[in-house]
Amino acid sequence: MTFNFEKSRSYLVCPKCHADLVQDGDSLVCTNPDVRLQYPILEDIPRLLVEEAKELTPDAWKAAMQRAGRTVS
Structure with a gap:
């Protein structure tokens, strides 16, 4: 079975801040610009553990949001 983010997006949120997540390749990225965590x-199992997440640089986070079709300022 392959992880299907579209079927899960309504109930998967960032465990740190509860913001929406977007899929970026083989990871999920928090949409909160102050948090910027990548899980x-x-x-095929999302590891939504804050202690295992990677904090993205602002530029890397913006690039991930743009790839996901999100508008960032």
Whole structure:
């Protein structure tokens, strides 16, 4: 079974701030510009653990949001 983010997006949120997530390749990224956490998807399972998340740089976060079709300022 492959992880299907579209079917899960209504109930998956960032565990740190509860913002929406977007899929970026093999990870989920928090849409909150103050948090910018990237959560890995390992073996088709999202690992939504804050202590295992990677904080993206502002530029990397903006690029991920743009790839997901989100407008950022």
